[in-house]
Amino acid sequence: MVLPRGPCAAFLRCNAAAPCSSSPAMAFTFAAFCYMLALLLTAALIFFAIWHIIAFDELKTDYKNPIDQCNTLNPLVLPEYLIHAFFCVMFLCAAEWLTLGLNMPLLAYHIWRYMSRPVMSGPGLYDPTTIMNADILAYCQKEGWCKLAFYLLAFFYYLYGMIYVLVSS
């Protein structure tokens, strides 16, 4: 993967991350900080995704009651979305345009998903009355796997991005 480090990055490094850069060999820039943070948060998101996959698998195999399952899953939806949105904003501040661009589809998806959620009084997405519908169940499972894949790739990408930023500065 090629990381074009444009003039913008350089510009931002000078400004925003100036106080952080202490070591001359490996500058600890704001961008690097973003990548580190994203790395940690993505690790958390990976756990979210795994949890999600397991939860739906349990539903599918009848281990769990849909009401319980929705009650455990629903509170996790917003945190996940917020975490993701949070480091998207961080990348925006760090002017990591490519990284941001890569995350935009997921961000848009999250916004769309939450906008089109069923009528609910609490936070969350999953409605115990429809969750057992085979289509929805399959969709949620697929969503879980896709997200897991995305987060895993993103994890390594952030790792690479972090090292690249650290080394290139």
Next chain:
Amino acid sequence: MSQPGIPASGGSLTGPQAQNGAASASGSSYTNGPIQNALLSAQGYNSQLPGSYSHLLPAKTLNPVSGQSNYGGSQTVTPLNNYQGPGQTLHRPPVASNAVTPSLHSGPVPRMPQHASQNPAATPMPSGGFHPGANVPPPLNWQYNYPSTGSQTNHYPRVSTGPTMSGNTNLTSHQYVSSGDPSLQNNFIKSGITPSTNNGSMMVHNRYDEIEGGGFLATPQLTDKNPTMSRSVGYSYPSLPPGYQNTQPPSTTGMPPSSLSYPSGPQAFTQNSLGANHLTASMSGLSLHPDGLRVINLLHERNMLPSTPLQPPVPNLHEDIQRLNCNPELFRCTLTSIPQTQALLNKAKLPLGLLLHPFKDLMQLPVVTSSTIVRCRSCRTYINPFVSFLDQRRWKCNLCYQVNDVPEEFMYNPLTRAYGEPHRRPEVQNATIEFMAPSEYMLRPPQPPVYLFVFDVSHNAIETGYLNSVCQSLLDNLDLLPGNTRTKIGFITFDSTIHFYSLQEGLSQPQMLIVSDIEDIFIPMPENLLVNLNESKELVQDLLKTLPQMFAKTLETQSALGPALQAAFKLMSPTGGRMSVFQTQLPNLGVGALKPREEPNQRSSAKEIHLTPSTDFYKKLALDCSGQQVAVDLFLLSGQYSDLASLGCISRYSAGSVYYYPSYHHQHNPVQVQKLQKELHRYLTRKIGFEAVMRIRCTKGLSIHTFHGNFFVRSTDLLSLPNVNPDAGYAVQMSVEESLTDTQLVSFQSALLYTSSKGERRIRVHTLCLPVVSNLNEVFLGADVQAISGLLANMAVDRSVTASLSDARDALVNAVIDSLSAYRSSVLSSHQPGLMVPFSLRLFPLFVLALLKQKSFQTGTNARLDERIFAMCQVKNQPLVYLMLTTHPNLYRVDNLSDEGALNINDRTIPQPPILQLSVEKLSRDGAFLMDAGSVLMLWIGKNCGQNFLSQVLGVQSYASIPQTMTDLPDLDTPESARTIAFISWLREQRPFFPILYIIRDESPMKANFLQNMVEDRTESAFSYYEFLLHIQQQVNK
């Protein structure tokens, strides 16, 4: 608890034994019959901790947790925990009997009859019922009147003849016919004596069983078990000619004409021939109706509607299997030939699914009482007619192909009193059967029947005057409420406050308690709000008499429905039961308050109408109710918009039903008043099952995609039904997950576990068997067009809620186009012009067009939002027969009825006029036409209708003197009148509810409704049938 883990044989003897001791004690108390239930079950309750009730129901095995899911569990647990019931010790039904077999099977068959005499000696019995002694029936009776001689014409009189019962005690006691017939049930209740005789005798039996079963398992004297362990009966057959399938009075079709004529020769394993292995032969000899193979050009042959009611197609199965198959009224599949792979199914573009009417009132239903219900070890399927017996001792499950052992007591056939004929047992001879469930199927003692009525008494409600007629109906039917001595009843009224009524025994009059704190609702007193109906009957009657007057002067206009429902839920949650809510306006106070959303000028556009609920309050409450086994039935009697889309959720997810009476008013709308009365009567007196769950299993390779109906889906194949009623239908969409290439038959089994109003736990099992085909043409040939239309309607309702109405309409049209183009491109070799359809689908375009014009999916300004949503609720909740009638009514010409081709039932002659197409061209001004739309009958009188008909049938002098609203035919002493009335009452008898007859003349307001049902004609916003065909043809030939 891990069910699969417990070996079926002796290994687990000690565990179950201990448990069985307890179970049998409590078990006997349950089954002891309603009379002693209160007492005994209390005992049973005490004897076991709630948690230790051993396991329940059609538990799917592979997963221990779901097996445990103790959804409705005991009240001591918080609702959330209930779902899992983690700490429970659950046991599968004691299979231990196998372990003991060696000792007993030494006995040859002829020994068996002796057991009967040995038994009582061995086990002290409260009734000597079984002993061939004084009050014991001759052994013949013991055979349940089954034709032991092989005679096939055995009719057992319906047991519902209440009065004769007492004389028959012995007979009935061995009879176990407890049919699902509502009249029978009502009889139980009506005459206080009848139940005691009948149930008393049943009790004798159960008790016998239990004692025996218990003793059997707990003590080593096992040999006595066999002869009596499982009995079935009810082998009574309607006294109709064999050809009744053509005439089909519904009452007689309750049971498949199956086992009646089972070959009575000594063919040890005829069952094998029914198994999959031998099917090829039978399949090759398929006898399709020659008509069935025709390809029809719909554009040329316009009159495809048969003149007699459309019969469901008969699956192309060997006749031996088909004979045993489930009645299509109870269980039918959209494709009677199941495609082998999902690819094939996708190619056919037809929906695969089941339509069920599992709790239908049945005239004849074999009921088996047995301590061991034989089920597959691995998938928990109930043994059914389509399993194959590998040899005497083993059977192979037809759903998962697991080989199971035949339990010892199953070897004895109580019908023939022969040993070693497991394939002749009633379980294997009937696709529809009911088991009396032992205590393993209970999570808690069976609940008493609990009825709570919640009345809106705001100013608006009092204005409509509904309270009068409801209270009157209740008073009239109080003694007919299904129940036993444990029946409980309670009342809540609400306007801006909630009123409770204490009906404590000993009070001189009911005491009203008002809770005005609707923000944080509480129950003002712990007891006496739900009271035993028998003990406090006078107070209840008192209350019902005074209630309508109590609020006559109320000025309170607000309605706090949400808090009232919460209060009712709190009141009922310890027991579960049925909550009947009467609401007359949009709730506007407290939680669950709603805002008007209907915009009349937007009715015409199919977009942007509010089909989705505006709040999830009612849904959440319904889920809580469902968890506590409470079902909510909603009666909406409202003139204005009441947001049924939101309110309906309360019934939808708690397995209740919705009734809607638009613009109900006691004076201005007498027709609605009559309708409410009739429907209320049916509602109050119909059979009811409490704390029910239904599981649907299907052969490995098929899987359930979506359920349709009123319930909560608890796991992939389990529906939670706090109440189940005989008027509810369900639909299931299926998909083919794995290829079915290595099997020729697939089976579907629905098992409904419920607590009857008599406090018995019962399991009603229906099994349907269908052939698998690999050829697209055969898939098309086996299509069941009514079932397909029914399933499509259900899917379209879902689609209109999730997407939009226009989407749903497009989807319906596309369903026709896709399947017909699939047929054209893949099956037809030569591409002729025109619209070619297989014979089986010849009515498909017509039915879909009818659906498009049905209230749920129609466009145009004349559908009010609530009415549309109510129609959608009906689509989801009605059994297929009625759904099809509302969609595509039957039209008859009735001014020239003759006895030609008439039916003869019980000395009554019922004329059978041909069914006409729904087109105005079939009407004529000089005739009278009856339209049967399921829940309504409309009699349209032409302007120049013969004087003869007017005077002889309607009893009026001239056309002008027909009253504006006439809903009854006078009973005149003329042959014409007799014929018409016979025909109409025959139509009415076929359904459990009472369709109101509207007599319509040209100026009547109902005329629009009548003409609206003319689905073949063009309307302002919809195609005519011919235009629709042209449209489809155009799309298909693209």
